[in-house]
Amino acid sequence: MTFGKKLWMTLFIFIVISVGAAFGLAYLLYEKLYVESIKTELAEAAGNLANDYEGGDLDSAFVDQVNWFSEKSPFEAFAVHNPRELAACIPYEADYETLIGPEERAQLLENKMIEETGYSERFDRQIISVIYPLLDEKQLNGIIYLYVPLERIDELVSSLVMFWAAGAVLLMALLLYGGLKWTDYVIKPLENMKNAAVRLSKGDYKARVPADSEDEFGQLARTFNEMADAIEQEDEQRKTFIATVSHELRTPLSYIKGYSEAAINGIGNQKKQLSIIHREAIRMERLVNDLLELIRLDSGKMNMEKTFIPLADLVYRTVDIFRLKHDHFQLDVDEETIVNGDEGRLSQVMTNILDNAVRYSKKKTPIYITLKREKNMIKWIVRDTGAGMPENEIPKITNQFYRINKARTRHDGGSGLGLSIVKQIVERHDGKLMIESEAGVGTTVTVILPALIEGGEEK
Amino acid sequence: MKKFILAALLLLAGCSQASFEPVRIDEYAAILTVQEPGITFIDSDGAVLAEWAFDERYTGGVLFDETILLYGTELDHAVLYSTKTGKKLAVWTVPSGITGAAFINETKEVAFSVKKDGAVHFFNREGQETEKTQTGRYPMTMLEHKEKLYIINYQDTVLSEINIYSHKVDREFAIPTSSAGLAVNEATEELWVGGHGYGAEASETIHVYSLQTGSLTATVSAPIMPIAFAEKDGYVYTASHGSNKLYAFNPERKSAAEIEAPANPFSIAVLGDRVISAGYDSSMVSFYKEKTLGKIKTVPIRKGPFMIFVKEGE
Numbered sequence: 001m002t003f004g005k006k007l008w009m010t011l012f013i014f015i016v017i018s019v020g021a022a023f024g025l026a027y028l029l030y031e032k033l034y035v036e037s038i039k040t041e042l043a044e045a046a047g048n049l050a051n052d053y054e055g056g057d058l059d060s061a062f063v064d065q066v067n068w069f070s071e072k073s074p075f076e077a078f079a080v081h082n083p084r085e086l087a088a089c090i091p092y093e094a095d096y097e098t099l100i101g102p103e104e105r106a107q108l109l110e111n112k113m114i115e116e117t118g119y120s121e122r123f124d125r126q127i128i129s130v131i132y133p134l135l136d137e138k139q140l141n142g143i144i145y146l147y148v149p150l151e152r153i154d155e156l157v158s159s160l161v162m163f164w165a166a167g168a169v170l171l172m173a174l175l176l177y178g179g180l181k182w183t184d185y186v187i188k189p190l191e192n193m194k195n196a197a198v199r200l201s202k203g204d205y206k207a208r209v210p211a212d213s214e215d216e217f218g219q220l221a222r223t224f225n226e227m228a229d230a231i232e233q234e235d236e237q238r239k240t241f242i243a244t245v246s247h248e249l250r251t252p253l254s255y256i257k258g259y260s261e262a263a264i265n266g267i268g269n270q271k272k273q274l275s276i277i278h279r280e281a282i283r284m285e286r287l288v289n290d291l292l293e294l295i296r297l298d299s300g301k302m303n304m305e306k307t308f309i310p311l312a313d314l315v316y317r318t319v320d321i322f323r324l325k326h327d328h329f330q331l332d333v334d335e336e337t338i339v340n341g342d343e344g345r346l347s348q349v350m351t352n353i354l355d356n357a358v359r360y361s362k363k364k365t366p367i368y369i370t371l372k373r374e375k376n377m378i379k380w381i382v383r384d385t386g387a388g389m390p391e392n393e394i395p396k397i398t399n400q401f402y403r404i405n406k407a408r409t410r411h412d413g414g415s416g417l418g419l420s421i422v423k424q425i426v427e428r429h430d431g432k433l434m435i436e437s438e439a440g441v442g443t444t445v446t447v448i449l450p451a452l453i454e455g456g457e458e459k
Numbered sequence: 460m461k462k463f464i465l466a467a468l469l470l471l472a473g474c475s476q477a478s479f480e481p482v483r484i485d486e487y488a489a490i491l492t493v494q495e496p497g498i499t500f501i502d503s504d505g506a507v508l509a510e511w512a513f514d515e516r517y518t519g520g521v522l523f524d525e526t527i528l529l530y531g532t533e534l535d536h537a538v539l540y541s542t543k544t545g546k547k548l549a550v551w552t553v554p555s556g557i558t559g560a561a562f563i564n565e566t567k568e569v570a571f572s573v574k575k576d577g578a579v580h581f582f583n584r585e586g587q588e589t590e591k592t593q594t595g596r597y598p599m600t601m602l603e604h605k606e607k608l609y610i611i612n613y614q615d616t617v618l619s620e621i622n623i624y625s626h627k628v629d630r631e632f633a634i635p636t637s638s639a640g641l642a643v644n645e646a647t648e649e650l651w652v653g654g655h656g657y658g659a660e661a662s663e664t665i666h667v668y669s670l671q672t673g674s675l676t677a678t679v680s681a682p683i684m685p686i687a688f689a690e691k692d693g694y695v696y697t698a699s700h701g702s703n704k705l706y707a708f709n710p711e712r713k714s715a716a717e718i719e720a721p722a723n724p725f726s727i728a729v730l731g732d733r734v735i736s737a738g739y740d741s742s743m744v745s746f747y748k749e750k751t752l753g754k755i756k757t758v759p760i761r762k763g764p765f766m767i768f769v770k771e772g773e
Contacts, residue, residue: 057702083683083701084661088723091493091518091765092686093597095614095637096658106494109722109740138722138741139703 004187011179015172035150038128039115042146045075046113046132049144055136057081066144074148079134081142088140097121099145100131108133109140117150126150189217193224205232248287248416252280290417297424304342304428308452311337311346311378315371318350326358326367333371337378338452345425352418353382353445360443361386378451385442394435398423422447479545480509486772488730489527489542490737490744491520494763498527500542503731505746505758509545512761521569522768523562528569530557537571539586542770551586561601561608563623570608570621572598579610579619581626590626594619602641604670609650611638618652620673630673634666642688644695646710649676651695653685661701667712680714681706687736691729694750698727698736705736707752716752721745728767737764 001009049066058081070077080086085099086108099122104114114131129147133140192209199207208228211221259273296302312335319329339346357367361384370381389397398419419433426433430450437443482489482500487508490499496516500508517529517538526548530537535555539548556575563570568589569582574597581590595612598619602609608621611634618632632650640653648670656662663682668675683701690696693710700723707716721738728735733755734747742762746755 082659082661083723084656084659088701089655089684092639092655093613105740138738138743140722140740 003190004183007183007186008180011183012176015175015179019168019172035117035128038148038150039117039130042075042128042130042148043113043115043132045069045073045077046130046144046146049077049079049146050132050134053134053142056141058134058142075146076148077144077146079142079144081134086140086143100143104131105140108143109135109138111135120147123147123149189213189221193221196224196228200228200231205235244416245291249284252284252287255280256284287417290421294417294421294424297421297428302428304345306340306342308338309341309343309346310335311339311371311380311449314343314347314350315369315380318347318354319369321351322354322358326361326363328364328366330366330368332369334373337371337373339378339429339449340452341429341449342425346429349422349425349447350380352422353447356418357382357384357386357443357445360384360388373451376451378449380447380449381444383442383444388439388441388443389437390439391437394437397435398433478547479511479540481545482509482542484508485770486731487770488728488735489520489522489768489770490726490760490764491517491529491766491768492742492761492763493518493765494742495761497761498529499760499764501744501758503733503746505744505756507758510761511540511545519557519560519766520768521560521562522770523564523569525770527768528560528562530560530571532556532558532574537586549586551582553582553588554580558597558599558613559601559610561603563603563608565606566623568623570601570603572601572610574598574613577612579608579621592621592626592628594621594628600639600641602643604643604645609641609643611641611652613637613639618650618668632668632673633675634668635662637662638666640686640688640697642690642695643670644690644693644710646693647712651679651688651690651697653681653688653697655684655686655701665697677712679708679712681708687725687727689727689729689734691749696727696729696734696752698724700724700739703738705734705747705752707734707750709750715750718747718752718754721757725765726767728769730769731772735767737767739763739765 049069052065053062058079063079063081066077066079080099083089087094087098087100087102087105090102090105100108107114108131111133113133116129118126120127120129126149127147128150129145132144132146134142134144189209196207196209205228208225209221211218211225256277259276262268263270263273312333315331315333319331323329354367361367365385368381368383370379372379423433426447426449432448434446434448435443484502487500487502490501492499493516495512496514497510497512499510502508515531515534517531517534520527520529525543526539526541528537528539528551530553533555535553537551537553537557539551540546541548553571554573554575556573557571558574559572561570567584569584571580571582572594573580577596577598578591578593579598579601580588581592582588594610595615595617597612597614598610599613600611603623606623607629608623610619610621612619614636616633616636618634618638619628620630620632621627622629634652635654636657638652638654642651643649644651650668650670652666652668654662661683662685663680665679665681665685666675667677667679681697681699682704683699685697685699685706687698687700688695694715695708697706697708698720699706703720703722703724705718705720705724705727706714709715720736721743722741723739724736725739726737729749732749734749734752735744736747737744737760742760742764743757744760744764745757747753748755
């Protein structure tokens with residue numbers, strides 16, 4: 001059974017119960033309030049009439065008075081003085097139905113009023129009645145009998161029963177139709193989400209659901225859309241990555257193919273050609289290595305062999321490597337900084353960052369390197385005064401194969417994966433990579449790592 | 460331990476020998492009450508001689524030879540008590556649905572009128588049924604007079620006259636239905652028949668029949684619903700329970716006196732020179748002077764007095 005049907009069934013049951021309860025309550029109120037109030041009125045009227053009885057035989061004036069009252073009031077009233085009707089002959093067997101029975105007579109003889117509700121054979125209908133004794137000493141000289149036909153609530157509406165039934169059916173139909181519509185409205189977002197999920201699973205990453213409402217369904221729809229966005233973006237990145245990798249590999253391959261053909265055919269300077277082929281092979285090797293590295297980092301398969309490393313040493317060693325390419329470094333290094341990390345990986349981080357700084361800086365411009373401890377953090381800052389980049393490019397430069405100047409790609413010699421790798425490694429060390437840059441002014445890259453405090457604990 | 464056994468024995472003896480207070484004088488009235496089942500014995504001054512309370516509801520009885528035989532319409536047995544000793548003498552097995560009883564002195568038989576089979580059943584003094592005579596629908600009030608037993612058939616229109624020796628119906632009198640109450644005016648040889656009336660119509664007259672011809676000779680007005688009679692010295696006393704009235708009629712059938720009775724009187728009797736009547740609703744017994752019905756006194760009694768039996772002194 002679908003959720004919609006369940007909801008509709010629940011609604012249906014509630015409606016049936018409600019209509020039943022409404023009828024029951026009306027009946028109860030009728031019984032309790034209407035019948036009780038009629039009884040009280042009857043008793044009062046009977047008492048007032050009986051007050052005029054002064055003892056002795058019932059005279060015709062009194063009987064007439066009761067009859068007059070019966071005509072003028074909404075109640076049926078009569079006075080009875082025939083002892084046959086008053087069960088005076090009991091315990092002799094009566095040959096007809098007396099107005100009152102022996103128990104009632106006994107009660108009346110004790111000057112107690114009798115109230116009855118129910119079917120009366122004599123009047124052949126449901127009545128509410130009050131019997132008031134007219135006693136003279138111990139003699140029951142008569143009674144005042146007051147009654148009002150007790151129209152049961154279904155009798156009351158018997159003339160209207162068709163209308164009532166039609167009304168009830170109409171109301172039920174209306175409520176059920178409304179309920180059906182409402183159920184549809186309520187489960188519509190769920191339906192939408194189900195359909196969108198089916199489309200997503202079949203590869204349609206553009207599938208989205210409307211998320212206009214502010215309720216839980218709206219929130220769920222927004223979350224669903226965010227999830228779909230993420231999937232779509234991931235898919236997009238995957239496609240781009242494959243295209244980029246293919247492109248990046250094809251470039252050195254076309255060099256190698258072209259120059260090797262020239263060499264085979266004996267065209268041009270063979271040595272130069274071989275040198276180019278060699279250079280491009282190195283590039284390919286580096287590209288493939290970087291890719292492997294990145295994939296390993298991405299999939300979390302790369303093991304970090306962490307040890308306590310004095311970062312200052314690492315900085316000095318790396319800078320020394322780059323001194324051949326660039327000779328203007330300004331160092332401000334705190335020698336006491338120690339981190340818990342994988343030395344090889346952190347060395348790679350420094351290499352990649354310095355590689356970028358050197359690549360985009362002019363020969364004579366300084367590259368500032370700072371290593372310091374701030375509270376529990378170690379900050380390693382590399383600032384160049386090179387080309388820099390527009391602010392809007394900054395968030396993208398850690399993306400794979402992202403280059404600011406697309407044309408400069410191969411000429412610059414980078415794989416376009418360097419900062420992606422840096423970011424991954426830093427994050428695996430619970431650290432953070434921050435890049436600030438301004439086009440034409442320079443770039444500052446800050447690596448923040450947790451410091452190792454005394455006792456060997458990272459903070 | 461001995462004391463305990465003695466007490467237990469006494470208790471057992473008390474249970475098995477239901478014995479009531481004996482009535483030691485010769486002239487009294489026994490009043491049967493049905494709402495509080497029992498019998499109250501009183502003398503002509505209204506003094507209570509004894510009060511018996513029963514576990515079962517007796518609706519009638521008959522007094523003879525210092526015993527009282529009690530029956531109930533719903534019971535299938537009748538119980539015989541000695542008034543002299545207050546002891547239960549015998550339990551008779553009788554048909555259920557008994558509505559009346561009479562003691563026939565000449566044959567020493569007890570006649571029961573039984574509504575179910577519309578017959579009168581005759582029992583000897585040992586409690587054995589000897590004869591059964593069909594009479595009519597719902598035989599009820601019975602009276603024995605001069606070797607004849609007169610029976611009112613309550614839901615019929617005939618009064619049956621049975622010969623006490625042959626147990627055969629000799630004659631039938633045409634009477635109104637729902638008749639109740641019988642008396643014989645010995646002075647005039649008349650049978651007085653009262654009644655409740657038919658349906659919702661309340662009877663107001665007494666029908667008087669000649670015992671010789673069996674025909675209706677007169678009607679006497681005694682509103683409303685005269686149903687109980689007593690007779691002495693040619694005077695007939697009537698209780699009309701519908702109007703709570705007592706009437707005294709002289710031998711000429713003229714009303715000699717009339718007085719208010721205790722509420723809803725079902726019974727009237729003559730005890731010595733007193734007329735007594737009991738009110739079923741008021742549970743009161745009133746004493747009146749004979750002939751003039753001058754009220755002497757009223758005494759309270761157990762609830763629902765229905766019949767009065769009189770034991771005349773020797």
